[in-house]
């Protein structure tokens with residue numbers, strides 16, 4: 081593409097936030113050009129919700145904001161003008177109806193993530209958005225009357241406004257390689273430290289490797305820093321070759337402070353029982369099975385595969401005769417059933433995280449418009465911002481809400497000029 085003047089808006093990035101921004105800006109009457117470096121739009125959307133795309137969540141108001149981990153207040157205006165009902169009615173209008181599932185999670189009725197991208201692409205086409213694929217942006221330079229957008233393949237495009245919707249740095253194969261952070265910094269913005277969130281956790285001990293692939297249901301994971309509880313939830317977890325993962329652990333990862341060594345994480349395999357009840361049950365089972373070996377009692381308390389590893393963690397073996405187990409050893413078993421320590425050392429690489437924690441500092445962005453406080457006419461939307469949430473459709477909702485607001489505000493800004 082050679083030198084070209086685009087009058088109104090250039091959107092950088094054709095993910096959830098960029099497509100929504102382009103669509104809303106075009107609907108508001110602006111001339112919009114969307115640049116996407118991949119060969120197709122919405123590459124990340126295709127892998128969301130295990131290919132089904134959990135587009136949003138019906139949680140409203142406080143319930144929604146309780147799921148946002150970083151800078152929920154910043155999102156108030158964006159959510160106020162475009163919430164989950166706006167997402168679902170827009171998708172419905174564009175030919176992709178949705179359904180609500182467990183936990184308020186919303187999916188396309190077709191169970192196909194590709195239908196979400198197709199709907200947004202169709203909407204953009206009908207609204208007159210010009211889309212250029214295979215077009216990476218290298219730099220965004222503020223000029224007197226707008227911006228020069230320098231392309232990776234050479235050439236410069238110009239626009240009154242630019243919306244940066246380049247995503248984070250997780251799953252870079254989908255195109256989110258962190259370019260937007262550079263564009264932000266070059267235009268005077270601070271970018272907070274980047275870390276992976278919603279990601280598996282690595283462990284010091286090697287024993288989880290022996291249990292690789294084993295999933296524990298109805299367990300509790302708790303985490304404390306000193307006496308302060310930073311996480312305490314019931315659900316499912318998974319042992320892996322690197323440590324632990326699964327829904328509970330992925331969620332825990334988003335609550336971990338920078339210094340992992342300060343956090344004590346424990347696994348409660350009997351969350352429905354008090355420590356006294358666990359102790360009483362063990363005492364009863366040991367009495368009833370006095371002539372048997374420890375393994376036979378452990379199989380009634382946990383998946384068979386876990387017995388030998390668990391016995392070892394208690395300083396025993398599964399063939400230990402029950403009538404030779406001391407009171408102290410029984411107490412250690414009871415203690416480990418209720419609070420088995422998991423010494424977490426870190427997260428898996430940020431590239432494997434579901435979302436990026438950190439990003440363009442929201443202090444530099446006006447929450448009511450998504451416009452930069454440092455470079456007038458520059459807007460941000462989606463994961464590139466320092467906002468992230470739990471799983472459940474909240475991160476896509478953030479991308480859609482901030483995208484819609486950035487698109488509408490940029491259109492208003494461009495059309496005034």
Ligand SMILES: Cc1cc2nc3c(=O)[nH]c(=O)nc-3n(C[C@H](O)[C@H](O)[C@H](O)COP(=O)(O)OP(=O)(O)OC[C@H]3O[C@@H](n4cnc5c(N)ncnc54)[C@H](O)[C@@H]3O)c2cc1C
Nearest residue numbers: 093095096097117128129134217246247255462463473476
């Ligand atoms: C495996 C996985 C599953 C997930 N499942 C869900 C889910 O079910 N529900 C949910 O709410 N969230 C989910 N998420 C999170 C959610 O997908 C993201 O938060 C959301 O897609 C972010 O949207 P975005 O538009 O901001 O960024 P992205 O979707 O990353 O889009 C950014 C786009 O910008 C393009 N781009 C980047 N740099 C440039 C450049 N220099 N020039 C041109 N184009 C550029 C990229 O190619 C990309 O297409 C999941 C994430 C992952 C990794």
